[in-house]
Amino acid sequence: MSREAMERRQFGHRARLVLTREESARIDAQAHAARAMWNQLHDLWSMTPKCQRSLTRMDEVLRQARRDIDWYAVLPAQAAQAVLKTYVQAWRNCWEGRADEPSFKARFRTPMAVDIPQGRDLNIVRVHRRWGMVQLPKVGRVRFRWTKDLPVGKRADAENRITGARLVKDVLGWHIAFRIQATEAVPAPHTGPxxxxxxxxxxxxxxxxxxxxxxxxxxxxKEQAKLLRLEQRAARRKAHRKPGEHTSCRLANTYDQAARLxxxxxxxxxxxxxxxxxxxxxxxxxxxxxxxxxxxxxxxxxxxxxxxxxxxxxxxxxxxxxxxxxxxxxxxxxxxxxxxxxxxxxxxxxxxxxxxxxxxxxxxxxxxxxxxxxxxxxxxxxxxxxxxxxxxxxxxxxxxxxxxxxxxxxxxxxxxxxxxxxxxxx
Missing domain, CATH: 3.30.420 (Nucleotidyltransferase; domain 5)
Structure with a gap:
């Protein structure tokens, strides 16, 4: 088929990671470092005069912060650059009317995520019908649930490949979202009703x-009955909490169980x-x-x-x-x-x-x-x-x-x- 009948398509695929407690703690530390770096960039942007705001200046401050602050080192350098590019792009989206202004990211209300900009660092291998292995920077090789054929190995080329990924955490645990670029044939007009x-x-x-x-x-x-019991239990425990008192570990655990359901x-x-x-x-x-x-x-x-x-x-x-x-x-x-x-x-x-x-x-x-x-x-x-x-x-x-x-x-x-x-x- 000729190239005129082909088109490039970009899409994502999300898979569940299987992590040990130590691996999960490492990714958690990277996500907290990425969030703190975003907040530092936001404070610097707010305090810098408009005439001095530039990507070069922000990059210099980011590199200096990685040298001065020890716990920033847990975040890979490429992931730190991705935070900077995402922050600058957020302002561009605001100026063009596509989004609101970037804001401070709170610890407990912000989804935890880490970006992996380059797909060649992943080294994805399928080891089983249901499982694959992926290389995560500063974490190591971890397993993920294989539910879709990915362009890896002999199937990967310049037009069909994984361009990057993003680690995202929700109540069910850590997941990896692959960014996939594929070249497919242009579909013929559908003649259906x-x-x-x-x-x-x-x-x-x-x-x-x-x-x-x-x-x-x-x-x-059974799951609906369990969810009802958890909601009732949370209501009882919340009633005993004094005004201004922090959420207890038991109440937080109840909230987490209900959120997982x-x-x-x-x-x-x-x-x-x-x-x-x-x-x-x-x-x-x-x-x-x-x-x-x-x-x-x-x-x-x-x-x-x-x-x-x-x-x-x-x-x-x-x-x-x-x-x-x-x-x-x-x-x-x-x-x-x-x-x-x-x-x-x-x-x-x-x-x-x-x-x-x-x-x-x-x-x-x-x-x-x-x-x-x-x-x-x-x-x-x-x-x-x-x-x-x-x-x-x-x-x-x-x-x-x-x-x-x-x-x-x-x-x-x-x-x-x-x-x-x-x-x-x-």
Missing amino acids: EVGIDAGITVPLALSDGNHQHHGQWLTE RARAKRRHQDWQHQTTTAIAEQYGTVVVEQLQIANMVTSARGTIEQPGTNVAQKSGLNRAIHAEAWGRTVTMLTYKCARYGGILAKVPAPGTSQRCSACGFTTPGSRESQALFVCRNTGCGWSGNADHNAARNILHLYRTGHALVPAAGRAVVRRAHRVKPPTAR
């Missing part, structure tokens, strides 16, 4: 053709999302979703003291359910997976898709009887069915009638027809 998708709570992903995607609980009954549920949810979105991208050529403003949907209904809100508890429960479904992450996965398989992801305006009947095209008050049931109150129609399925049909119809959101000049422009006609037979 069109489908509209409505993200909901009763039906997680409702498809316009009725191929709905469901999932169960992310924790088993929630992290396990999140990983199971992400696994379901990956498998479901991959199947959708493989089957359908055009996927249509709503342009949801999730931040506005989960605003609190508490109100103010002068004007208190109504149904605050119900709205809080709905907000938690929306956050738990992670609709934005699903759309992100569909975006890059549809492109990878040659498909198209389109977005349509969200207002009215849940209240309008997909059979007659009219919006009649009282048709949305509940979260799961839609019954058209229009005289002469009377269509009834799942409310999420009805919304998915409307989403696909909006795309077919030219209501897709088209990016132009950095913003979304809506192509609107004069009126919405009833959908054709499907």
